[in-house]
Amino acid sequence: MSGYTEGIIILLCINGIAAMGVSLLTGFTGIFSLGHAAYMALGAYTTAILTVQHEVHWLPAILLGGLLAVAVAFFIGVPTLKLMGDYYAIASIGLGEAIRLILENWQSVTRGARGYPGIDPYTTLPVVAAFFLVLAIFMFNLINSRFGRACKACRDDHVASSLLGFNTARVRVLSLMISAFYCGVAGALLGGFLSFIQPIMFDMLKSTELTAVVVFGGLGSMSGSLLGTAVITLITELFRPISQYRMLIYGAVLVIIMVLRPEGIMGNREFISWVRAPFRRKAS
Amino acid sequence: MTTEREPLLEVKDLRVSYGAIRALSGVSLKVYEGEIVSVIGSNGAGKSTLMNAIMGMVRREAGEVRLSGSLLDSRSYRVVQQGVSLSPEGRKVFAPLTVLENLRMGAFPRGGQGSIGEDLEWVFTLFPRLKERIGQYAGTLSGGEQQMLAIGRALMSRPRVLLLDEPSLGLAPIIIKDIFKELRLINNEGVTILLVEQNARQALLLSDRGYVLQTGEMVMDGPSQELLANPEIKAAYLGAGGEKAIRSVKH
Numbered sequence: 001m002s003g004y005t006e007g008i009i010i011l012l013c014i015n016g017i018a019a020m021g022v023s024l025l026t027g028f029t030g031i032f033s034l035g036h037a038a039y040m041a042l043g044a045y046t047t048a049i050l051t052v053q054h055e056v057h058w059l060p061a062i063l064l065g066g067l068l069a070v071a072v073a074f075f076i077g078v079p080t081l082k083l084m085g086d087y088y089a090i091a092s093i094g095l096g097e098a099i100r101l102i103l104e105n106w107q108s109v110t111r112g113a114r115g116y117p118g119i120d121p122y123t124t125l126p127v128v129a130a131f132f133l134v135l136a137i138f139m140f141n142l143i144n145s146r147f148g149r150a151c152k153a154c155r156d157d158h159v160a161s162s163l164l165g166f167n168t169a170r171v172r173v174l175s176l177m178i179s180a181f182y183c184g185v186a187g188a189l190l191g192g193f194l195s196f197i198q199p200i201m202f203d204m205l206k207s208t209e210l211t212a213v214v215v216f217g218g219l220g221s222m223s224g225s226l227l228g229t230a231v232i233t234l235i236t237e238l239f240r241p242i243s244q245y246r247m248l249i250y251g252a253v254l255v256i257i258m259v260l261r262p263e264g265i266m267g268n269r270e271f272i273s274w275v276r277a278p279f280r281r282k283a284s
Numbered sequence: 285m286t287t288e289r290e291p292l293l294e295v296k297d298l299r300v301s302y303g304a305i306r307a308l309s310g311v312s313l314k315v316y317e318g319e320i321v322s323v324i325g326s327n328g329a330g331k332s333t334l335m336n337a338i339m340g341m342v343r344r345e346a347g348e349v350r351l352s353g354s355l356l357d358s359r360s361y362r363v364v365q366q367g368v369s370l371s372p373e374g375r376k377v378f379a380p381l382t383v384l385e386n387l388r389m390g391a392f393p394r395g396g397q398g399s400i401g402e403d404l405e406w407v408f409t410l411f412p413r414l415k416e417r418i419g420q421y422a423g424t425l426s427g428g429e430q431q432m433l434a435i436g437r438a439l440m441s442r443p444r445v446l447l448l449d450e451p452s453l454g455l456a457p458i459i460i461k462d463i464f465k466e467l468r469l470i471n472n473e474g475v476t477i478l479l480v481e482q483n484a485r486q487a488l489l490l491s492d493r494g495y496v497l498q499t500g501e502m503v504m505d506g507p508s509q510e511l512l513a514n515p516e517i518k519a520a521y522l523g524a525g526g527e528k529a530i531r532s533v534k535h
Contacts (some may be wrong), residue, residue, distance in 0.1 A: 153378070153389065160376035163339060164391030165364035165441065268380075 005065075006125050013132040014123075014189045015213070015229045020139045021182025023214045023225035027268075029142055030155030031081070032089040035096020036183050036210045039069040039203035042183030044191040045172070047111055049121045058122035060263055062131075062188040069184030070177045072099070078175040096207050103199040115198030116191075123192030131189060135182060136226075141179070143222055151175050152220070162265040183210075196250050216257055217265050224266025231265070290353055292476050293338075293368070293445045294319045298347035300330075307333040309500045310324055310347065315445065315478050320471050322508065323480040324486035326499035331480035332373050334497065335449045339363050339370045351444065364393045366480045369443035373450045375434040379423030383414055386422050386433055390440025407436040408419075410469055428459035432466065439470070448469065448479040452486060462503070464490050484521035488512045496521075 018040060025031050041063035050061040080091045103110045110116065142148050150171045153161035162168045191197045209232070217228025235253055239246045257265065291314035299310040308330045315321045336342045340360040349356040351529050356363050378386050387407060391400045396522050408415040411432045417425060422433055431451055438446060451467070452460040464486050471477050480488035480497075488494050488508040496504040496517065504511070510515050 150392075153392075156378050156380065157376050158339070159372055160378065161389075162341065162360045163364065163370050163372055163376075164389055164437070165361045167359070167361040 008233070010123060010125055010128045010189075010193055011237075012030060012126045012230060012233050014186050014193065015233050016226050017132055017135055017189070018183050018186035018210055019213050019217070019229040020135065020223045021179035021186070022210045023217070023222055024139065024143070024151070024182070025175050025179040026211055026214050027221065027225060028148065028155060028220040029151040031172060031176065032086070032211065033092040033176075033179075034089050034204065034207050034211060035092035035094070035099075036179070037202040037204070037206035038096040039073065039183035040187030040190065040206070041197075041199065042069045042072055042180075044188035044197045044202070045116065045187075047101060047188035048191050048197060051108065051120055051122070052116075053117055058093035058192065062185055062192075065188040066181045066184035069180040069187075073177045073180030074173065077176040079136040080177065081169065082173045092202060093207075096202075096204060097247060100199050100202055103202075110199070113199060115177075115196055117196045119191050119195045119197070121192060121195050123189045128189055128193070131185060135185065139182075140222055147171070148172070157242060160278075212254065215252060215264055217222045218267050218269070219264060220268030220271055221264065222264035223271035224264055224269075227265055227271075259269060288473045289316065291315060291350075292319075292352055293478060294350045294371055294503070295334075295338060296348050296350070298334070298337055298349065299345045300333050300342055301345055302342075307500055308337065311497070311500070311502055312347075313478075313495050313502065313505070315476060317476055318471070318474065319493065320477045320479065320491040321468070321493050321495070323478070323495045323497050324482070324484040324511075325480070326482065326521070328499070329497045330500045331482075331497055332449055335370055335447050335480055338368065338447060350460075361393070364441055364443075367442075367444035368447065369438040369441045369445075370447040370449060371431075371434045371438040371451065373453060375427075375430045375453075377422040377425075377430050378431050380421060382419050382421055383417050383425070383433060384419065386437055387414070387440055390437035400440075401441055403442060406473075407439055410439070410466060410473070412434050424507070426459075427455050428462065429462055431455060431459075435463075435466070435470070439475070443475065445476045445478060448477065450481060451479065452481060452483040460486060472499035484517070485523075 022033065022036050043256055046065035046068045047058070047061040050056040050064060051058050076095055080088060083091055102112045150166050153166055154168045154171050158168060213228045213232050214225045214230065217226065218224030232250070235250055236246060239249050293315040295311060295313045298308055298311045299335065311334060313323070323331055323334065333342060337344050338356070340356070340358045340363045344358060351366055351368060356366055356368065378389065387404060388400065391403065413429055414432055414436055417429060422430060425433060435448065451463050455463065460483065467477060467490060479487055479491065488511055489507045494505065494508045494511045495502050496511070
């Protein structure tokens with residue numbers, strides 16, 4: 001396998017992990033976020049600082065990066081998740097930018113806007129594949145668990161689900177925390193892949209891309225989110241030779257999908273059920 | 285109503301505001317075991333707010349709500365576990381789920397304990413229509429069927445008190461009659477019912493006692509028969525006589 005192919009696969013896995021996190025929050029719990037790149041940044045910077053300055057092994061460092069993102073998500077989520085719908089999306093823009101600006105200006109710790117160089121290239125293919133597999137297995141089980149169903153209930157009707165005894169506030173915050181963990185880990189792996197991180201990599205454009213991929217793949221479909229990630233990542237890589245027109249094609253693909261399939265590639269179905277559908281007996 | 289027995293559901297001096305606007309200014313009511321009690325009132329009187337405040341869906345500013353003597357939690361998911369269940373205004377069924385799935389959702393507060401199968405059978409005997417539609421998506425049901433589903437779902441948590449917010453909303457008169465007949469059956473099964481309605485005649489015909497809510501205050505209460513015969517109620521809510529609203533009535 002050439003280094004280039006390997007790079008693309010690593011990138012696919014990293015983006016896939018982040019997309020699963022955002023998918024849980026946006027597709028399954030119905031909370032739109034435009035600031036999730038900030039959690040990636042938190043994971044990336046925590047892991048970079050721990051491995052480079054404190055010489056911590058990369059594995060606990062990545063997990064700690066994810067956990068810091070979870071902690072921040074908790075403190076952000078408790079007061080802001082009372083906001084519903086678009087209002088949370090607006091708030092999340094502010095939160096995302098705030099974290100990016102802190103990273104940019106906290107020179108003594110993060111080395112500011114020039115970026116953080118010299119991160120160990122710990123993100124090898126086996127490592128990233130292992131992370132991806134473990135997190136994917138966990139996520140696909142989670143969305144069919146009692147908690148996953150509670151998420152969907154809150155998404156479909158917030159009032160009805162709280163009347164049915166769902167602790168909707170808890171479900172929403174937990175969902176944000178889990179998605180922050182996924183993004184934090186993805187950020188940490190990205191740092192190890194590029195050996196260099198910079199606050200500008202985690203700006204609003206990145207956040208928008210994370211949510212766009214999930215909408216593109218289908219809200220409420222985990223496999224759709226992964227498929228969306230694959231398509232978007234591959235398109236940007238495939239058209240690298242015509243670099244300046246790349247974003248044009250990227251935009252066109254998004255528009256075409258939204259026109260032809262407004263519900264996203266997979267709608268709200270999973271790949272497995274889509275394959276099985278023709279063979280399934282009708283529910284009695 | 286001078287009985288000394290303990291009410292099953294008691295609301296005492298409940299106050300709720302939305303920002304600077306007061307929606308309920310000191311509302312009290314009592315519901316005894318086995319009763320059907322209706323709260324009637326016009327648009328904006330605070331009926332839905334009353335229901336939501338009992339359920340903990342809106343913040344109670346002052347006052348208390350008790351279920352057989354013990355305070356109801358201020359968080360809705362706990363209130364359901366304590367034995368009060370609301371079938372909300374506008375039904376709020378899960379449109380992309382089937383009838384069966386919707387009903388199963390109603391059993392969520394018990395965390396899979398108890399006999400869900402038995403309760404399903406119970407709901408199906410009350411609403412045979414739902415059994416016919418068991419595999420159909422809730423969004424494709426008629427308005428009346430959706431209302432039955434919403435009530436059935438609320439019953440799945442085996443509540444001691446069933447609250448109903450405008451069960452007649454948007455339904456044809458003949459369907460409303462059906463729904464109210466079902467409510468009588470549910471009550472005969474031992475479920476205490478508190479109902480708020482704009483359709484005052486139907487509500488009072490069904491219930492044992494009634495309260496009249498007007499701009500956030502209880503202005504009158506009594507046995508439903510008396511309220512039905514009251515000329516001022518007739519004028520204001522039952523469409524007989526002039527346009528005169530109740531102004532000076534206090535109990």
